[in-house]
Amino acid sequence: MLTKEQAEQRGNLLFNKMRGEGWKLRVWENFGWHYSVYNGAINVHVATLGAAPDGSEDTFSCLMGMDRDKERSGGHPEWTTHFSSVYPIEVILDQIREARKVLNVYIKAVEHIEGVMGIEP
Numbered sequence: 001m002l003t004k005e006q007a008e009q010r011g012n013l014l015f016n017k018m019r020g021e022g023w024k025l026r027v028w029e030n031f032g033w034h035y036s037v038y039n040g041a042i043n044v045h046v047a048t049l050g051a052a053p054d055g056s057e058d059t060f061s062c063l064m065g066m067d068r069d070k071e072r073s074g075g076h077p078e079w080t081t082h083f084s085s086v087y088p089i090e091v092i093l094d095q096i097r098e099a100r101k102v103l104n105v106y107i108k109a110v111e112h113i114e115g116v117m118g119i120e121p
Helices: 004-015 088-117
Strands: 024-029 033-039 042-048 059-064
Touching: 004 024, 004 033, 042 088, 059 088
Parallel strands: none
Antiparallel strands: 024 033, 033 042, 042 059
């Protein structure tokens, strides 16, 4: 379990690894202190504290939601690939790859239905 200071310190380390603009750090208490970074519908959070092979780093997972304007997209569909890594960019890329696979299936299904029914997109 982390103290507030530890969560803030580890959160800042994670925050500094993120690429692009718009990332925000979130530190909160819920039976111990936690941290994550988020940018719109993407939230990178701790999967396991100290789970790197040498125990020195946390591993992260990525959660993708539907609400682009909130810290968390609670109440909206959310999903994660359950992939974790000490490299936060890797977990985001994995989430994007998996999301594109799902989207492509839906796109093909919609195109098929449009074709069968003679609907112009």
